[in-house]
Every structure is written in structure tokens, then in C-alpha cells.
Amino acid sequence: MLLTDIAVEHTPTSPKGGLPATLWLHPFTNTQRDSLGKFEIVRSIREPGAKEVKRSTFVSFQQLAELYAKGVLDEFGFSVRMCAAGGKYPMVNPVKKVLPAHIKPGSPFALAVQAVDVSQPASRELRTALFRTNVKL
Template identity: 70%
Template sequence: MLLTDITVEHTLVSKKNGVRQTFLLHPFTDTQRDSLGKFEIVRDISQPGFKDVKRSTFVTFQQLAELYAKGALEEFGFSVRMCPGQGTYPAKNPAKKILPTSIRPGSPFDVAVQKVDISKPATRELRTALLRTNVTLQG
């Protein structure tokens, strides 16, 4: 499933011939068993003395809305794995940082973000998912 409530423009420049292609990208749900129907969020992790790595985890529609409402995606530098709405992307689908301005106002996702009670702590499932990315949500 594509989450077309969020759209980000992305330009890819070919390393071979310099041809520029522009894509309209959307978050999409995974099709694998354990992460079926969930969105992949990705974060760069750097620790002194270790090589920088990317860590990802999968979250549901509601958990993604909660992360937006609490500002956690921006605070911890998360990107969301995206794919084009039309055609195919010529390489591995990119992970893009999504600003709240990329969310279509009044869309079902925008409404879900607005309905989140940010005074309540994050659910145990969401906190557990974020542990893979070295993030601990307090509330």
C-alpha cells in the first residue's frame, strides 16, 4: 500500500550519463511476513570507535502518525523508505526525511496525526520497535 497522503519530490542523477529523473515518492508498506503492512523508518547511528551504520525498524500507520505528532522523526533524524507512485525506481528505494509540510492537509494521515494525544506515553509496541534504532521514547 502506498501512503499517498505524503508526497516528496526526489531527483536522481545517473552516474553513467548525468541524466536527471524526477520522481514523486510516497511511503509504502512492506510485503514481507514479519513487517507486512508496516512502514520502514531508517536512522543513521554513529558511535565513537565504531563504523557508522543505518538501522531500520517497521511501524504501523498509527505508530507513524504518533511519531509525527510527537516530533520524534525529526528529533532523532529518521527517514522513511519511499517508492514512486508511478513506474519503478531504478535503484534501491530511497529513505527520505519527510517534513510535516509534505503531508497533505486534511488527508486521513493528517487527521490521524492530529488525533494523537501527545500527553500519553508511547505504546510498548512502538517503544520496542524503536529500540532497534537506539532510540528510547519517554512519552
């Protein structure tokens, strides 16, 4: 399922020098077992020894809304795995920084972000998911 309430413009570059085509990308839910129906968020972290690696985790619709409401995605430099609206992308689906400005105002996702009580601590499930990316809430 595509979350069309969030859209980011993307122009892939072809390694063969073809004409660039602009696509609109949206977060999409995974179709694999444990992460079925969840969105993938990705973060680059520096491992001991100065090696940079990417860590990812999967979050639900409500958890993604909570992360936006609390500013966690921006604060810790998370990106979201995106997919083209037609479902076809010539390479591996890219990750993009998705700012709150990319959320369609008045959409169900925007309303879910506004409904989050930021004074409440994150749920245990969300804290566990973020722990994989070296983020502690």
C-alpha cells in the same frame, strides 16, 4: 500500499549521465512476513569506534502518525523508505527525510496525526520497535 498523503519530490542522478527525471516518492508498506503492512523508518547512528551505521525498524500507520505528532522523527533524525508512485525505481528505494510540511493537509494521515494524544506515553510495541534504532521514549 503507497501512503499518497505524503509526497516528496526526488530527482535521481544517473551514474551514466542520462537526463535527470523528477519523481514523486511516497512511503510504502512492506510486503514481507513480520513487517507486512508496515512502513520502514531508518536512522543513522554512530557505533562505538566512530563507525556510522544505519538502523531501521517497521511501524504501523498509527505508529507513524504518533511519531509525527510527537516530533520523534525530526528529533532523532529518522528518514522514511520511499517508493515511486508507479512502483518502479531504477535502484534501491531511497530513504528521505519527510517533514510535516510534506503531509497533505486534510488527508486521512494528517487527521490521524492530529488525533494523537501527545500527553500519553508511547505504546510498548512502539517503544520496542524504536529500541532497535537506539531511541528510548
